[in-house]
Amino acid sequence: MATLSEIAQQYGPMPLDEADWLSEVVADWQIIADLSFADLVLWRKVDEGFVAIGHCRPSTGPTVHQEEVVGVRAAAGRIGHLETAFTERHVVVSREPRWDETYAVREEALPVVMRGRVIAVLTREASMAALRSSSRLEINYKGAADDLLSMITRGEFPVRTSVTGPRRGAPRVGDGVMRLDAQGIVTYASPNALSCFHRLGVTGSLLHRALPRVVTAMVSDRGQVDETLAMVTAGRAAWRTDVEANGAALSLRAIPVTDNGNRVGAVLLCRDVSDLRRRERELITKDATIREIHHRVKNNLQTVAALLRLQSRRVEAPEAREALSEAMRRVATIAMVHETLSGTLDEQVHFDDLVARAARMAADVASPGVQVKIVREGDFGMIPAQYASSLALILTELVTNAVEHGFEGREHGSITIFAERDGPELHARITDDGKGIAADPTGLGSQIVRTLVTNELHGQIEWHSVPGGSRVDLTVTVDGD
The missing domain is CATH 3.30.450.20 (PAS domain)
Structure with a gap:
């Protein structure tokens, strides 16, 4: 949707300070429309007359304009009093009501002043079809609207320190x-x-x-x-x-x-806003509870990892010790995700920071004697919590496999992790300069990766042996909805 400044610029250049001032006027003019029980239309002067660049309907009464007004040029019969308001800088009240279809419209034209000069014209247009009794409420509402409109004609409204941005519970x-x-x-x-x-x-x-x-x-x-x-x-x-x-x-x-x-x-x-504030406090309490749950899950997982580490030290069989070490690494990866979630109010994970830590940990644990350089390209962005653990496990398994099988017998190696988002889809590519891997690996780590990609992330994965190393292409869905 185009901003008021963009709409105004369609009819010729406008100084930036004037565009900003008019934007502030329309940001706060719903109050005036509601107090007036009338439509407000903002007109910019052009060579041919005037063109409407803004329109506000009242929420307290019927609107005058059923159709869109923005972009409509003023009719020849209306240009006179718009011109008078613009050039003579005073309020012009139509002597006779204007007829639109089957009802009469009472109209006033007011100059919009900024630092002593007129930059636009504002019309207040009220339908005379719905006659109102002059109740005390109506008199005071319109009196308040008149006060604010008079400030516009003197360049004193909008008030520059006023808060017009969105905020929960803002009064109307x-x-x-x-x-x-x-x-x-x-x-x-x-x-x-x-x-x-x-x-x-x-x-x-x-x-x-x-x-x-x-x-x-x-x-x-x-x-x-x-x-x-x-x-x-x-x-x-x-x-x-x-x-x-x-x-x-x-x-x-x-x-x-x-x-x-x-x-x-x-x-x-x-x-x-009593009910609103009560709900906000409930949400804060729930957020704190969720963060505490993530923190406790992280602590429990770290305890499990520590127990697996102790158990591996008491096992003599190399295969059993290796299996316990891998289980410990996987538990530690999930714990890392919950640690990240415990530090934020959002159920989203900034995955670029997480993958850097997880990949570094996986490379160090997989082969302590190999110096592995990890290069990251692209961005993972924010990943919903329900997918973060699975995706972190997949990447650590792929990094671990690359280090264990691709760099075996070497002192150093390089792994590149590339990520690219396309809406809900995430495309990742993990390449290494090792000796290559089978096109269809069958180890436990590969089985875990396939299961997570297919069942949890509804994606696909392919392994490729390429000149000078290997490449894994991964496409998964990480839509938060």
């Missing part, structure tokens, strides 16, 4: 709206906002009360208070914060209202 207009004066006194609180603060433990009406004092009294005796809380509840800063008391949690966001740089009030959005 429908969740609860409050209007504050310059001292943080509540001049209006929507019914949903009152419900939010009542769940927090606030009793009685909030009207004409200092919100910072009300909230601080609720949380001051419950441990450390977030230093941003007073600034947000007073409407002094365009920040976002959470407040918790009596088992409830609210997410608060303040938008200061300024007039030529002087703060005259604020719009405060609030949302009850």
Whole structure:
């Protein structure tokens, strides 16, 4: 999906600072649309008139435009007041409603100002089909929208310190709206906002009360208070914060209202996020539990490996000792995967780091007397945990086979591990400069590799003898879904 800057550039070059400013406007204009019960359309001036480069529909009322507006050029009858707003830098209200199909539309055109110059025009378009009674909620919502739109015409909105990025629990207009004066006194609180603060433990009406004092009294005796809380509840800063008391949690966001740089009030959005925060704490607890499980599995596997090592020292038969050593190496490889998982919250393994450690361990254990150089090319990327153990075992077995059979009787050798991702498929190639191997090896390690590749990773593997060594081609599926 194209960004607003990319859409605007389709109609001619636009300075980067203007494109950034308009992007910030549309990043936060859903609030204004919802408070206005109206559509917002952003227009860029072009040689032929004006073209729409942005559109926002309200979630609190019916939309005016059922079809896509972006890319549509303004009709000849609308260019006049758009031009007036752009050139004369003041709000233009249409004297007569505009008729779209079967309903009338009330329209206002406002200049979008940045550092004293007009860079675009914003229209607020409301359908007159759904007549609303002038309720107290509607009057205050539209009053708050007028305050923010007036800031746009003075170049004071968006507030540069405002947090507009995605965040879980971010409040919206429908969740609860409050209007504050310059001292943080509540001049209006929507019914949903009152419900939010009542769940927090606030009793009685909030009207004409200092919100910072009300909230601080609720949380001051419950441990450390977030230093941003007073600034947000007073409407002094365009920040976002959470407040918790009596088992409830609210997410608060303040938008200061300024007039030529002087703060005259604020719009405060609030949302009850008690259930959301409870679920987040449960997830954190579960994540910690999973990490602890991985840690304990790793410890248990390391204990098993240590027991196998002790047992191998007491066995005199070379074949039995070698079998125990191989079992110990395989257990240690799986333990390494769980060690990696215990250090992250994600059920994903950064496999490039893991394969470097596992390959080095396999080469050292397989033939301590041979100096093996391991070269890695390409990237394995992130591998889901359910595939990591199998893939690590496969690679260590292949490295071990290359060292044991390809470098037998030599003092040094080289192994290259290449990896390439193609969506859910992983293509790996392991080459060595040894004496080569059979095209269809039948040892236990090869049997383990075939079983894991076929049954666990739904892939295929091929061994090849090539000039100057051998090569193994591996293709497996490591889709996390």
